[in-house]
Amino acid sequence: MFELDLRSRKPVYEQLAEKIIELIVCNVLKPDQQLPSVRVLSGELTINPNTIQKAYRELEHRGYIYSLPGKGSFVRPREAGDNSARINNLKAQLSKVLSEMVYLGVPRDELISTIENLLSRAEGGNIDD
Amino acid sequence: MFELDLRSRKPVYEQLAEKIIELIVCNVLKPDQQLPSVRVLSGELTINPNTIQKAYRELEHRGYIYSLPGKGSFVRPREAGDNSARINNLKAQLSKVLSEMVYLGVPRDELISTIENLLSRAEGGNIDD
DNA sequence: TAACCGTACTAGTATACATAGTACAGTTGA
DNA sequence: TCAACTGTACTATGTATACTAGTACGGTTA
Structure with missing residues (x-):
């Protein structure tokens, strides 16, 4: 597992x-x-x-x-509390990753579509593998 | 510094x-x-x-x-070589971060606009602080 | 009661981090 | 030429952490 x-x-x-x-x-x-x-x-x-x-x-x-x-x-079931600290942390990570991908020459269009796909999967809930 | x-x-x-x-x-x-x-x-x-x-x-x-x-x-000036390995690594990181942000309840619209902002800054080149 | 669960210790070993110190070769400008 | 800088390569030492091994205690459940 x-x-x-x-x-x-x-x-x-x-x-x-x-x-x-x-x-x-x-x-x-x-x-x-x-x-x-x-x-x-x-x-x-x-x-x-x-x-x-x-x-x-x-x-x-x-x-x-x-x-x-x-x-x-x-x-533990997720509760609607103050997740702002963790979210800000994730935003910082996001910023780093995106900056580096842009630096490495990943086209904006490709980047956006990749993100769209990831979001759809994440919102869909299950990921089967 | x-x-x-x-x-x-x-x-x-x-x-x-x-x-x-x-x-x-x-x-x-x-x-x-x-x-x-x-x-x-x-x-x-x-x-x-x-x-x-x-x-x-x-x-x-x-x-x-x-x-x-x-x-x-x-x-070292960036060269257009085979960055595919590093890019795939970054995509995996991206996937994790986005999944966790969705899990924590960040609205899709807010997420997209955040990403747009980060991309604009990254593509703009300089970040002054 | 027996078998499972999480939890909390002690002790020992191995590895990695960081420091201190020394040394050597290449570069540069006075 | 020489002094002052640069990166690089060692050895040695102290410390922190990861991991393992072993033992033990209290709560839960069939």
Whole structure:
């Protein structure tokens, strides 16, 4: 379910957290859906349980999941709160990426159509792969 | 000229490299313009020269600058080569960012207009701040 | 009660970052 | 020629973090 690169410079727990965020954001993992337990996922990925727990802790701290001792960890439904901080962060990332693509000579038309496609998929909800 | 966060989890040399890329991409640093020497920048930022050199080595390896022993380091003019690998990487980043913004409830109209603004600025070349 | 769940520790190892110091070769202008 | 600059290449050291291993505790559920 999750593909990790143990040789990467990026920490494993961080790779895992980003993978899960991706699945949540793309609605592959539905709200209140239960995630694999720390120990089960540890066995599947042949990774230490502590590393999985660290990823889950990170995800809970960032508001993507919630954990109930004795029950499990679940996808946290998105709430309409103050996401302005995170949105501003994303805008900054967007600015960097777009600037670099323009710098590398990607035509504006191609860029716009790419973005349109990505938005349609994102708004459609599911992404099947 | 460069603002770094020494307490950040992200390595200093990486922060510096990204800052310089940003300035190159936004045309603040012009092609063939000389960068501060390793020792001078080391003094200004109160950072070890080796750390600066590591950033410069990284930038040279990624094709953003070129270094001439005895002369200095300079912004490398962009060449129309095969940037497809880097562009695909940027598209993947773009996909993630857009998905997350949609997930956080940013309206499509607002998103499009934001992108239009960013593109205009990027294509305009200079960004003054 | 047994088997699962999240959580919280300690301890050890490996790796990467950053610093300090030294050294060498090429370039440049006085 | 010489001094002052440039990039580059080392060694050594201290530190922070990632990851693993192992153990333990309390809550939940069939």
